[in-house]
Each structure stands twice: as C-alpha cells, then as structure tokens.
Amino acid sequence: MYDLVIVGAGPYGLSVAAHAAAHGLDLRIFGRTMESWHAMPSGMYLKSEPWASHLSDPQGVYGLDAYAATRGVRAEHGVPLPVGFFAAYGDWFARQAVPALDERLVTTVAPDTACGGYAVTAEDGETVRARTVALAVGVLPFMEIPGPLRGLPRRYVTHSSHHGELDGFTGKDVTVIGAGQAALESAAILVEQGAAHVRVLARSDRLNWNTVPPALDRGAWRSLRAPHTGLGCGWQNKLYADTPGIFRRLPAATRERIFDSALGPAGAWWLRERFAEVKDVRLGRWATCATVTADDRLRLDVTGPDGAAEVVETDHVIAATGFVPSLDRADVLAPELRDGLRRVGAGGSGAAGAGGAPEVGALFESSRPGLFLAGLLTAPSYGPSMRFVFGADYTAGRLVKGVRQRLRAGAGRGAGGGTVGRPRTGEERVTAPAS
DSSP states (O other): OEEEEEEOOSHHHHHHHHHHHHTTOOEEEESOTTHHHHTSOTTOBOSSOGGGOOOOOTTOOSOHHHHHHHTTOOOOTTOOOBHHHHHHHHHHHHHHHOOSEEOSOEEEEEEETTTTEEEEEETTSOEEEEEEEEEOOOSGGGBOOOGGGTTSOTTTEEEGGGOSOOGGGTTOEEEEEOSSHHHHHHHHHHHHTTOSEEEEEESSSSOOBOOOOOOSOOOHHHHHHSOOOBTBSSHHHHHHHHOHHHHHTSOHHHHHHHHHHTTOSOBOGGGHHHHTTOOEEEESOEEEEEEEOTTSOEEEEEEOGGGOEEEEEESEEEEOOOBOOOGGGOTTBOHHHHTTSOBSSSOOOSTTOGGGSBOOOTTSBOSSTTEEEOSGGGHHHHOGGGGSTTHHHHHHHHHHHHHHHHHHHOSSOOTTSOBTTBOSOSGGGOOOOOO
16 A cells, blocks of 8 residues: 555646655656646747746755756746746656656545545556545646537537647637637637637636736845745735745635636736737627537627627637636546535635635645645635646645655544545535536
8 A cells, every 4th residue: 555646747746746755655646747738739838937837846956947957948037938848847857756657547536445545546447545645636627618618519619728739720710718828829829820710709808918027136125016926026926925824724705705816817928919910809708608500610699898799600619718626527536535525615606616626724635634635626725826836836845744644643634624524514515606
C-alpha cells in the first residue's frame, strides 16, 4: 500500500509529487504529463509572468528560469512565453523531480473499507491501494458550456479547451463566446488561420485588457503603491497571492462573492493588437436557444441590450466560458465518496457555483480523512490564486505536510472538520447552478 497516490500530472500534481518525494513518501502519480498544456494551440502564450509560473520543488532549483537556461532562453519579465515552451518545462520538471510517474489515467478513486484507505483504479482496470490520495485533476473536468448549447454534438459546439490547433476552421463561420483570454486569443488565432468570419459574443458590456506590466525595479514609492504579485499588480492582488490561508477563514458567503468577482475576464496586453483584426464583436449579448438548421448550420437566438433579440447563424461555436469547480463534475471520485464530502457555503448561487465545491481544511485535506485536494477545486476555499499555476507553490508543501500528519494520525476526523462520509448539513450539498 502506498503512502500517497496523486491523481493528475499537471502543475499541481507534479509539484505535490516533488515535495512528497523529497520527504521520502512511498508515492505513485498517475496522469499524462502536462496533458492540457500540450493540447493548446501553438499560437497561444502564457498570460502570467515567467517568474510567477514556476512549478514547486522544496529546494526551488527546478523553476521555469532554470529550464529556460538549459534551452538557451531568457525567461524575462514582460516577455510572454509560448504555452508549448511551458508544457515542455513541465515535462523537464517531471524528469528532474518526480519519481514513479505512471501515464495511465485514473477512472475511479473509492474508499477501501478493508484497509481504511483508498482504492485507485487505472484505465486498464488495475487497482492500487493508498493510505492517502491527492486529487490534482486540473481544470478540464470542470469546463463550462452555456446551458442552451449543452448536449449539442461536438461538430457544432466545443469548449475552447477541446482544441489543439485551430486550423480546421479555414473558410468557416465561427462564433466564439466569452470575454476572457481564451476567447479573445482563440478569436485572434482563428482570424490569423483563415476562418471566413469570426464573431465574438459576450455577456459583458465591454472588453477588459490588462495593462503592460511595469518594470520590476521601479523605485520604492511606485512599488509600495502597486506591488508586483504573481496575480498582477496592486494590494488587493497581493492579499489574494500572499494570504490564501486568511482567505480560507473568511465567511463562506464572502469567499463565494470574491471568487465570483475577483480577477475577472480580461485579455493580455500583448494580445490587443492581434485582436484588432477581429471585426465582429458583439457585447452585452448571450445565446438563449441553439438549434441545428436544415442546411447543417447552427442557429443561435441571441438576447442583447435592453432585451433586443437577434439571430446568428454559424458553422461552429467555441465556448470559451471557463470552468466551474463543482464536485459533481469530479467523476473520478466514486459517488459514495464524492457525495459525502462537506461543501462550501449554503448556496452556490454565484456564477462560479462555489456551493458545489468541496470545503478544504488548513492543509488541503477534505472532510474525508486522507483525501487531499489541489488546484481549481480548492479556489472557493483558498481564493483566486488557486485558479493559476502560481498557487501550486503555496499548495504543494502544505498539502504534503497534511499528508504526513494524516499518515501519523491514521484514521479519524478530516482536517475539514466534517464527519467521515457525511456532509455537515443538507444545505451544504446544494450543487452548482445550471449556468
């Protein structure tokens, strides 16, 4: 039986594995290294600064800058790096710092009543047992597609995360839904790669653009007024970046409100000039109905400002509409495990659906002893930094500390404070909203 099995081999899973290995834990990590990053279109770039995009190892020797040096590249402030370069960095990090990487996917994590731990089943049916499990499955299980578009075949509707290259839309009419980086960058790439018509639909009544980052060395007064952080400049961002533990102690309703509103959709400063080639941008609009037409296109009934209605016919819709950290989408967890976890708050009425996310304790342990969580699922508990690679450093060391404490303590109550297998109240099991 392993001390720890990690499910997921993206930035959070690899970082947790590096810390666990350094502490001598008997571990196994499952997943295809940096899979979602390798799948992104080659024309995309990192939005975060290189110094805010390190994976985490205890000695801090395998950062993005160290990998860049091996490639003869300078990872410079204010210079965006291709996502393919970052994905290759994750591969390199895994080779340097992560043992026992098994590239099979995991289909089920279930309680193992015989041993008191967990049974982890791989895609080929093999089951391994572990005293503790760290779930670090990234964002793909939680992709959000607007309600009217759900259930339509992928030939008509996809999520932006479904795509590797976007060159299959040459000569097509494509509608991109969203106002964040994924939407704006996807639209720009589609134009560059020869789509016949590209339009953007967004609920927001305006597009937001990040400003050019100021120099790292800009004098004491300017640095004090708007300090640099891994989430952008400013004191509010510094609180989110530096104090996730304090965020966790806020009332659930406050956390949910901040999660829904902080660091909202915005395009990177370096994308703005490229995006100028997208000529059809329709703001303050959302699709209320989608149907397939007789000539095999998609008809969207769209509501605009002041309730005005319009019809859009398109060949394909790409929904760049983000991710909802709801436990109900964590299909890898067996139902008897998933349904028994204590959840954040009492509602989940906000856009992020925090009421469907798991409550996470001080060392990233769920209410089920020995089940630890990392990444997006912990953002409603720990704040906006857990939506980004930047949060991996805060998470990894603390999570492994929690694993070591759990191994010493054995069975008992979870760090989240809930009783094993039972949510605290009925309200805390309300799931995320439909859209």
